[in-house]
Amino acid sequence: MNVQELQAVARQVRRDIIIMTNKAGAGHPGGSLSCTEALVALYFDVMQGVDPKDDKNPNRDRFVLSKGHAAPALYGTLCERGFFGREEFDGFRQLHGILQGHPDTKKCPGVDASTGSLGQGISIAVGMALGAKHTGNPCHVYTMIGDGESDEGLVWEASMAAAHYKLDNLTVIFDYNGMQIDGTNEQVMSLGDVRAKFAAFGYDIVEVADGNDMQQVLDALHTPACPGKPRLVFLHTLKGKGVSFMEGQVGWHGKAPNAEQAAQALKELEG
């Protein structure tokens, strides 16, 4: 796929996010919309061995959505990639649905780890990368963490281990939209010079000025690995990206659009 086609997929995934959260009357659109380009880039271009017909292929690249509340973005991406049909959107957050409120590896095809308890996904991804090295598996492990999530000490414990074990088969994608549930990062818990902190922990850092620009995201994710170092792709993103009334609004972290708002959002997201 070329960049324009990938952008079109991202636009459709954004529509999926709106459709799912509106139908369920719940979910996290803000942080889903901020990370959409990265997920589409991963599943449609970057990750090797992604195959909806063989989602347990042992040598496939892995992805762990550590910020598990952005599940609608992952579900939209997996659906567009062919892991399940759009009819599953009806079951998002519903009884017996495969699309649980947070990703569930036992229920949803294509989901490599169950996440939602923040901080854990990155640590699980470190374990996957370490396990891959141990077993000689050539796969690469990707994980996406949130900025608010980085309040969790486990993010830093995992980062220490990633550097210690020289996990150059691990890429951590940092979705820096600057907002969390109760307010901005600055209001809730200042992250300080978070790039410097990740660098000090031993990551090779690739910074992306606009993490919602598909070409920039692709370039970053395709940057050759730095031998002996885990990679951190630092995405400057916009919370609620693509929907005018959600952009940059803390209030849309965990609130679903009503019918009227969804209609407006879908109109804005038309191709």
Added chain:
Amino acid sequence: MSNTIHLTPTGEKESTRVAYGKALVQLGGENDRVVVLDADLAAATMTNAFRSAYPERHYDCGIAEADMVDIAAGMSTMGLIPFCSTFAVFAGRCYDQIRNGVCYPHFNVKFGFSHAGITLGEDGGSHQAIEDLALMRVLPGMTIFAPTDANETLQCVRAAAEIDGPVFIRTARLPSPVYEPHAFEVGKGYVVKDGADCVIFTTGIMLEHTLEAVKALGEKGVDAALVTFPTIKPFDEEITRAYAKKCGRVFVVEEHSVIGGLGDAVASCLCGSGSFVFEKIGINDCFGQSGKPADLLREYGLSGAQIAERILQAK
């Protein structure tokens, strides 16, 4: 009964944590998918023997138990069988990781958590796990072992590697009598001594002290049955009901809080099954403290003589 075991003392004493370390070395030789993770306690959890034997299969995670558990979760998805080793008291510290990182997706991770109970001794109440069984029992899909001696520990470790899913193995620091190898099957309780007047249900290294109690009771003319549970979950309800009904007087002895441990497993099982004299003999909803293990057992009423006396006094 098929679930009766005859315990023959070897005359040796060895702690179940030492046995755990040796068992891992043995298992490591049998199964190259086994990896061992530590949180800077290899010298205490006795996994340093495994580290010496298989250095390429030992991973230290630093003093970061939560990270250790989720790293193990990730490693298990690559076809490995990780054994996480630390102190039982830290089960609380990495509980969310055990719950959401391992049990919720039913990943194939094992927890060899040592130094459980008050017999940890001198390190004191901050380090004496009296709640770990309660924490683990409520997790769906978790198998829980609390071996009695060295040979049983080896069987538990072997069984853990065979089970596809999370397994918790509770071991102790205090050396306890080693018996000749005896029957062990996952999910079974075993009759150590048959009896008619009352039954004592116990687990882990409290077997030694309940055996003393049984002897003391015998000298007073009370014929006590003794049943030990190397597996806490899945729980052997059949033998529990059978012996409660047979003996009518039920006493549960454990080095754990009376809330949430073996005592509550027995209580849940018997509830609605009849009318019994029933007492839970354990740590009575309080924390431990520093002291020598034998002194601590006496302080909390868990010496053989005190257990016997409590049973004799029970109405």
